[in-house]
Amino acid sequence: MYEQISHSLLNDILTQFKQPKGEDWQHFYTRLGANFYAIHSLFQHLYGQRADFKEQLGKLVNVLAQQYAQRAPHLRAKDLEREKNHDWFMQQKWVGMALYCQGFAGNLANMRDRLPYIQELGVNLVHIMPLCDCPELQNDGGYAVRDFRKVDARNGTMEDLEQLIAAMQQSDMLLTLDVVVNHTSDEHEWALKAKQGDQQYQDYYYMYPDRTLPDMFEAAMPEVFPEQAPGSFTLNPDTGKWVMTVFNHYQWDLNYSNPAVFIEMVDIVLFWANKGVDILRLDAVAFLWKKIGSSCQNEREAHLILQLLKDCCQVTAPGVIFIAEAIVAPTEIIKYFGEDAINAKECEIAYNATFMALLWDAVATKQTVLLTKGVEDLPEKLDRATWLNYVRCHDDIGLGFSDKAIIEAGFDPVSHRRFLVDYYTGRYPESNARGFAFGVNKKTGDARISGALASLAGLETALATQDQSAIENAMMTIILLHNLIMSFGGIPLIYYGDAVGTLNNDSYLQDENKMHDNRWVHRPTLDWEVMALRNEPGTVQQRLFSQIKQLIAIRKEISAFADLNNRELITLENPHLFAFHRFVQTGMHSKVVVVANFDTSPQSVPLQSFRQKGLFKGAVLTELYSGQQIIPESDFLTIPKLTAYWLST
Incomplete structure (x- = not known):
C-alpha cells in the first residue's frame, strides 16, 4: 500500500543506506515497499511518542537490509518458491516430531546419525527444543537463554548444527527451532x-x-x-x-516498550532464519506486553509486536514461518493467527492445546460429549494458518477447556477438573494412569498434569502387573490418540519416544536442579537398545511403532487431510463416539469420515446420522487405515473399542 508519510520517511532512510555491491536487491526492495506502510504504522503505534522514533525505525530497516545481504542464495530461492506456493505448510505431507537434542541423541552430531530413525517413522518436520547457550544450572530446560547466537556446548557447536541443517535439507525435512522472545x-x-x-x-x-x-x-x-x-x-x-x-x-x-529490544529480537530471528531454519517457534508470546492493571497476558500490543515481527521477516526471509507458543483459551489462541484478517498476519501456526486437553478428557471419561462441545467452540482459523495437533509435549497438560463447555457437557467445572487430576495421578479407583500433579495452586486447588503418554494411557501399570487386557487397552489408546491428531486438521506433532511407548522416567529426582520440577518425568533420555525393539515382532515397541508409521504413511496419501478449513463436525447421539468429515474438491480420497470410539466396548451408530449429511451413500465402506471393506449390518455401523476409523465411500 502506498501512503505518502511512511514512504517519504522510507525514502529518507534509503538515501542513507549503503547497498552492498554485487547483490540482487530487487526482491528486497519490492518486499520492503509492499510491507513498509504496515511496518511504519505498527512501529509508530508502539513507539511513535518517542523523540528518537525516526532514528529507531532507520535502525530497524538497516537490520533488515544487513540480514538480507547475508541470506544465502539457496535460501533466497526457497523464499521465492514458497511465495508462489504460499500454503505449502498446510499440505498433508508434513508430520512433525518434537524432541530434546540431548535426550534424543546426546548431541547435534549424533542427531545426524539418528535422522534415519525419524525418516523410517515417516516424520519430515523436526522441532528441536532450545539449543542456545544457557547456564549450567538455572536454565529452565533451555528456556533461560544466555546467548541467542550461540549453541549450548552440551548440544554441540554451531558447525554441528549447520551440518545437521544441510543433511535435513537434502532429505526435504523441515527444521523448527525456538526463539525465546519474552x-x-x-x-x-x-x-x-x-x-x-x-x-x-x-x-x-x-x-x-x-x-x-x-x-x-x-x-x-x-x-x-x-x-x-x-x-x-x-x-x-x-x-x-x-x-x-x-x-x-x-x-x-524483556521490556518491549523499548524499541531497542524489539530491534534486537528482529535481528536474532533473522539470524536463525539465515541459518536455514524453516519454522521459528516463538516462546511465551502471550506475555510480550506488560501493563499495570491487566493480567499482562494477551494484551493487544503483544499482537502488534508479532504483526510487526512478521512484516519484518517477510521483507528479509519470507519463506520462514512462525509458531505461536501461547497455551491460552481458544478465544485467545485464535488471535495469534491475527484478527481482522483473511491470511495469518502474526503466526501461521499455533498449538491446539484445547484439542489435546479434550482428548485426554475423553480418555478419562470414555465419553466424547465434552470433546464434541469443546471442538464446536474452537473458532474457525484463518485461511493461511494451521494448528499443531499433539498428544504430549515437553510441557504439562493444562485443563484449559472452557467452563461453558464443561457445563454443557453435564459436569461441574471444579469437580470435573479435580476428577481429571485424580484420574491421571492414579488416585481414582478405576484408573491405571501414572501421572503427577504439576503447578498445584493451594489457594484454588487448580493443577496441571505431568507424565509420559504411555504412562498416562495406563501402559506403565499394565506392564508392571502383566495384565494383558490392560496392555492391549493402553496400546489401543495410544494409537487412537495418534490417529486423531493425524486426521483432525493441521500438522500432527509426535513427541519423541511416544512412538515406542516410552514410560515415565524418575531419574530426574537424582538431579537437584530438576528434582523440584516433575515435568522432567516425561523428558526422557532415550535408550536406543530399547528403541531397537521396534524391529522385534511382537514387542510393545514394534507394535506401536509399526501402527504409527502406517498412520503417517496413509495420512500423506489422503488429500482431504490437507488443512484448508475443510472439516465438519458430526454430532452423534452415542456419547462414546466422536466424528468429523474431512473433504476437498479433488484428489485421492477427497471425502473421509473419521469416527472414534473412546469406550472399552464396541459402539454402534445408525448410518442415518451420516446419510442425512450426504455421506455413506454406497453399500460398502472402505476403512483406509486397515484397507478393510466394511458392509454395515442393519443400517448400523459398529466401531471396535478404542478405535478410530477413517472411512471412505
Whole structure:
C-alpha cells in the first residue's frame, strides 16, 4: 500500500543506506515497499511518542537490509518458491516430531546419525527444543537463554548444527527451532550490563527501585508457577532493584516498550532464519506486553509486536514461518493467527492445546460429549494458518477447556477438573494412569498434569502387573490418540519416544536442579537398545511403532487431510463416539469420515446420522487405515473399542 508519510520517511532512510555491491536487491526492495506502510504504522503505534522514533525505525530497516545481504542464495530461492506456493505448510505431507537434542541423541552430531530413525517413522518436520547457550544450572530446560547466537556446548557447536541443517535439507525435512522472545537468563550479556548499572541495558528489562510499581503490576498478574516461583518480581542484590521475573527468578522479562529490544529480537530471528531454519517457534508470546492493571497476558500490543515481527521477516526471509507458543483459551489462541484478517498476519501456526486437553478428557471419561462441545467452540482459523495437533509435549497438560463447555457437557467445572487430576495421578479407583500433579495452586486447588503418554494411557501399570487386557487397552489408546491428531486438521506433532511407548522416567529426582520440577518425568533420555525393539515382532515397541508409521504413511496419501478449513463436525447421539468429515474438491480420497470410539466396548451408530449429511451413500465402506471393506449390518455401523476409523465411500 502506498501512503505518502511512511514512504517519504522510507525514502529518507534509503538515501542513507549503503547497498552492498554485487547483490540482487530487487526482491528486497519490492518486499520492503509492499510491507513498509504496515511496518511504519505498527512501529509508530508502539513507539511513535518517542523523540528518537525516526532514528529507531532507520535502525530497524538497516537490520533488515544487513540480514538480507547475508541470506544465502539457496535460501533466497526457497523464499521465492514458497511465495508462489504460499500454503505449502498446510499440505498433508508434513508430520512433525518434537524432541530434546540431548535426550534424543546426546548431541547435534549424533542427531545426524539418528535422522534415519525419524525418516523410517515417516516424520519430515523436526522441532528441536532450545539449543542456545544457557547456564549450567538455572536454565529452565533451555528456556533461560544466555546467548541467542550461540549453541549450548552440551548440544554441540554451531558447525554441528549447520551440518545437521544441510543433511535435513537434502532429505526435504523441515527444521523448527525456538526463539525465546519474552525473557533472557539473568546471565545474558544484557542482564550482566544491567547489573553493572548500565542504564541502557536496565531499560531492556522492567527494573524498579522499590516495590511501588511491582505491587501495582502484581495486583492483577496471575502467578505462572505458584509453587516453585511465586510472585512476578525478584529483588536483584547487585542493583537493589526489583526485576520482573514472570516465570522464574533467573528469567528476566524483556521490556518491549523499548524499541531497542524489539530491534534486537528482529535481528536474532533473522539470524536463525539465515541459518536455514524453516519454522521459528516463538516462546511465551502471550506475555510480550506488560501493563499495570491487566493480567499482562494477551494484551493487544503483544499482537502488534508479532504483526510487526512478521512484516519484518517477510521483507528479509519470507519463506520462514512462525509458531505461536501461547497455551491460552481458544478465544485467545485464535488471535495469534491475527484478527481482522483473511491470511495469518502474526503466526501461521499455533498449538491446539484445547484439542489435546479434550482428548485426554475423553480418555478419562470414555465419553466424547465434552470433546464434541469443546471442538464446536474452537473458532474457525484463518485461511493461511494451521494448528499443531499433539498428544504430549515437553510441557504439562493444562485443563484449559472452557467452563461453558464443561457445563454443557453435564459436569461441574471444579469437580470435573479435580476428577481429571485424580484420574491421571492414579488416585481414582478405576484408573491405571501414572501421572503427577504439576503447578498445584493451594489457594484454588487448580493443577496441571505431568507424565509420559504411555504412562498416562495406563501402559506403565499394565506392564508392571502383566495384565494383558490392560496392555492391549493402553496400546489401543495410544494409537487412537495418534490417529486423531493425524486426521483432525493441521500438522500432527509426535513427541519423541511416544512412538515406542516410552514410560515415565524418575531419574530426574537424582538431579537437584530438576528434582523440584516433575515435568522432567516425561523428558526422557532415550535408550536406543530399547528403541531397537521396534524391529522385534511382537514387542510393545514394534507394535506401536509399526501402527504409527502406517498412520503417517496413509495420512500423506489422503488429500482431504490437507488443512484448508475443510472439516465438519458430526454430532452423534452415542456419547462414546466422536466424528468429523474431512473433504476437498479433488484428489485421492477427497471425502473421509473419521469416527472414534473412546469406550472399552464396541459402539454402534445408525448410518442415518451420516446419510442425512450426504455421506455413506454406497453399500460398502472402505476403512483406509486397515484397507478393510466394511458392509454395515442393519443400517448400523459398529466401531471396535478404542478405535478410530477413517472411512471412505
